[in-house]
Amino acid sequence: MPDRNSDSRNFELVERLTEIGIALSSERDLGSLLHRIVFEGRKFTSADAGSLYLIEDGALVFKVAQNETLKSQGKPEGEFDFQLPLSRKSIAGYVALTGRPVNINDVYAIPAEAEYRWYAEFDKQTGYKTVSTLAVPMRDHRGETIGVLQLINSLDSSADVVPFRRDYEKLVTSLASQAAVAVNNGRLLARIRDLFGAFVRYSAAAIDARSHYTEGHTRRVAGLSLRVARAMNEETSGGLANVKFSEEEIEELNYAAWLHDIGKIGVKEHVLDKAARLFVGPRIDTITSRFESIKKGIAADCAQGKIEALRRGASDSELSRLDAEMHNQLAQVDDDLEFILTVNKANWISDEQRGRVKAISRKTFSASDGTPRRYLLPDEVRHLTVGRGNLTTEEYDEVQTHVDKTMRIIEKIPFTSELRNAPLYAASHHEKLDGKGYPKGLKGDDIPMQARILAAADIFEALTAKDRPYKAPIPLEKALGILKEEADAGHLDQRVVELIIRRRLYEGLE
């Protein structure tokens, strides 16, 4: 007569095993997967403790230790950074090499003829008492052993340690081989991720390297963006207390950051490389030599004035007043020129500075033919007073196209579902909360937090980058001031800017 009870119990166990198999195959993160395997193995066999080793470079590398008793005593659950030689002398090594499960009722009573022995050091160090153990090989679909799952101290219903049931050997071995397949998949996935990550970083670095002007930009924008997201996760009060990112969302943001400017591949190099408002070269030289002739004119006028004064029999004090006046005028011209040279190389100028450029442009001097001329020509003023960056309207339009190009390039990447929003975030890094950004002019809530983070990180990096030729970085305080202005103007998210400043997230950004 078949034993009905044992049939139904076996059926339940197999059912449970199937559920575990499904759960394991859905675990994407390798570390969590390994913990899950030990946890499920323990639950299945009512084991108090368990550990997992993977075979790496010819050794058994200890990956997971769980120990309920030690945990409840607040002690560490295992020894880490630990590996065993792949030899039959240890239980795990024996199982790995023979591919056979080992089920021992009492590890301190292993028969002398057995090839393996129990290493009692762990018990000695922790005061834990290992009695029964079941170690099974983790064999993948090709029958290759990739690791060992070792369960310790099976407990009965009154929490007393009992031997592991014999029928567990097969079932746990089956669980371990499902786990092995899941581990292989997890490793493969991790490798694909690493490969894809390296490819993305390499592509971004290649774009940045097209221009000294953008070198390292992407890396630093990604670095700062991730810091901001992680810092948000730590906020427990204020406007960001409810903004939380999962590890997958952080990875998604990382990809978005690394790819945000990839569309610059389609922007003309000379525009990317435009480091000064007037190209260093003939045009700024034209202004420099014009100012030289303005100074000569002032000196000549003053000399003329002095001659006339002498003819009139002017006093010494009047003559020295004329000299002082000339010096003042010359100093003013030098000061104006120096200001224009600074503005020419500035990444950003204030309204006040823009006003001064215009005021200088309105000053006049007499050309050699006697006709009055302005200090600066209208085209020079136009170039010198462009807002952010050094670009004229047409050049600016050209640069703006990079966002559409970014979107077009990266939406072709078959991101997995957890990363599907990376293209959207990347393509929204120039949107502004007040709707005045580009390319879509998205407003307020339509701009995801991830894009707001990228926007702030992008501006901060562009302002403070130290590796741009021909251009000095803006001092930190000023850059932070500009971020605040951008937030006050309704462009950037106040909370993001406040967080960057309060937590000094920019410090040590490489």
Ligand SMILES: [Fe+2]
């Ligand atoms: Fe951009």
Ligand SMILES: [Fe+2]
């Ligand atoms: Fe950027």
